[in-house]
Amino acid sequence: MIDFWLAAGLLLLVALSFLLIPVLRERRAQREEDRTALNVALYQERVAELQSQQAEGVLDAAQMDSGRAEAARELLADTEGVAPARVSRLGKPLPLLAAVLVPVLGLGLYLHFGASDKVELTREFAQAPQSMEEMTQRLERAVAAQPDSAEGVYFLGRTYMAQDRPADAAKMFERAVNLAGRQPELLGQWAQAQYFADNKKWSDKVQALTDEALKADPKEVTSLGLLGIAAFEGERYQEAIDYWNRLLAQLPPQDKSREALQGGITRATEKLQASGGKVAQAPAAKAAALLKVRVDLASELKAKVQPGDSVFIFARATSGPPAPLAAKRLTVADLPVTVELSDADTMMPQLKLSNFPEVQLVARISRAGQPTAGEWVGRSGPLPSSTTAPQTLTIDSPDK
Template identity: 90%
Template sequence: MIDFWLAAGLLLLVALSFLLIPILRSRRAQLEEDRTALNVALYQERVAELQVQREEGVLDAAQMDAGRAEAARELLADTEGVAAPRVSRLGKPAPLLAAVLVPVLGLGLYLHFGASDKVELTREFSQAPQSMEEMTRRLERAVAAQPDSAEALYFLGRTYMTQDRPADAAKIFERTVNLAGRQPELLGQWAQAQYFADGKKWSDKVQALTDQALKADPKEVTSLGLLGIAAFEGQRYQEAIDYWNRLLEQLPPEDQSRVALQGGIIRATEKLVASGGKVAEAPAAKPAALLKVRVDLAAELKAKVQPGDSVFIFARATSGPPAPLAAKRLTVADLPATVELGDADAMMPQLKLSNFPEVQLVARISRAGQPTAGEWIGRSQPLASSTTAPQTLTIDSPDK
């Protein structure tokens, strides 16, 4: 921060120089003008003395003319090189007043509209925090400085959860959702914080949050883990086992939480058996989805496209995230073409065709090579992701 204020001070000095230098020059010009006036007064006094001496008969006419010429030469020698005085329209007080007001107003405007707090935060975040409390303070200051930053709010909420402050975390996650939208991960985090803030009591609010999160993303990990905890606490051990098994499928093999999760499944199984129940067999895995689609170009568009234009063919859920579930890329020169879209073409592991019951097929021509925007498009009617019959898709409409 010291470097910032030093730089600001240097810039201020440069600005003041444009005001102070003309004032100093005007003072020098004033001194030269005063010296010229003095020389003129001395010349006039010398001429008056010569005139008195001429009237008294001390000097004759020739001597008086010679003395006057000598005095004139001395006056010219003293005033030679002196520039003509410049008249300032503003006067001297105006530049001096501006020299005082510029730094004062500049500092006041910066403190009001500037971002000194953000500069200080940037400097602090460039250094590793010494404790969790220090990290929390930094995040709280970041949220205060940038109240519309969903990212800062999210990290602050996660930090509150690690500090066992679920009530504060729930409020922060609610603000994050209001800013960033009702994304599945944010809804899951909000539901988890609210559940622990309510003393591990399940509520309609928490149920609604988890339902919405899993509807948008059936594999949202926080919601699955939370539902498993709530089911275990409510002695619904089979539900806990089912939720935790679904969660276990989403975790990578190296994830350290797998051990604790497997331990929870074992405890739930033991309690279920001890209460006289029987563990239900896991449902058979859904068969991998595979859609076959033949893509062609409408006859009236063939003269309006170029062979090298990109063609993006993808399937997306009719009710769910807008991101493509599976995609392929061709060119206009490849059309007509038959492609297969399946789970192996998933853009993200958690977004597979088989996870969504109904999808829509889309083919887009983009001269710029952008999958999200183009010139021409074709769309199918909604169809089941388990459809095995070949589909036909024609690109025939402007992409609006």
């Protein structure tokens, strides 16, 4: 904060200079005026002395005129370059009063409307915290300074969970939901914190939160893990196995939690078998979608495009989110070309080709390199995402 206050002080000095410089100039002008008045008085005294000498017969008329002229030359020399006196309409007290009020008023306004606390937080977050307690204190101050920041509230809730403070975390996740909306991930985090805050007692509130989260996103990982824990604690081992298998399918191969999750599935399997039960076989996984499409450019457009223009080839759901389910980027120089669109080309993990029964193929040329807008486009009709026959797509229409 020292450098901030130094910069503020320098700016304040600049502001005060506009007020104080006229006052200093006025004082200088006053000194010049006083010196001029003194020179005039000396001139008058010299002229009186010459007149006295002439009256006594010491000087004749010619000497008198010569002495008067000499005194006049000295007066002009002494007053040369002196500017005429200026009359200030503001007077002296007003600039001095303003010079005192400007810093006081500026400081008061900054303390009321300023953001010194946010400046300090920014400086703190630029340095790595030395402990979890220090990080928590920073986040708490950040939330206090920016209570409408859903991101700050969310991270504070995650920090409380890491510190085994689920009750505080549940309050933060509830605030985050109120600020950012009822997003599945936030609902899952809120349900998990509430479950542990209630000493691992399942409640209607936790059930409602997990149901809402999975309805919006059937692959929401926190809710799946929590439901598996609750089922295991309630000795509903088959349910625990099913939930954890669904969660395991969402985790990337390198995820460190896969080993612990697999261990939980193994323990649930052993307990189920020890109680005389039999593990139900998981339903066969849905086959991944794979679409083959040959993309070409209409002959009448070949003279209107450049080889380096971008070509975006993607599939999107006919009834669902507008975001592409799978996409690839090429250039006009690559046309004609045959590409394959599959779940491996997905833009977001929760939006896969295999999750939507019907899709539309689109190929777009964009000189600006923007996948959402371009100059020319080709579209297919609706087709099942399980289609295996090769498709043909021609770019032949203006993109509107």
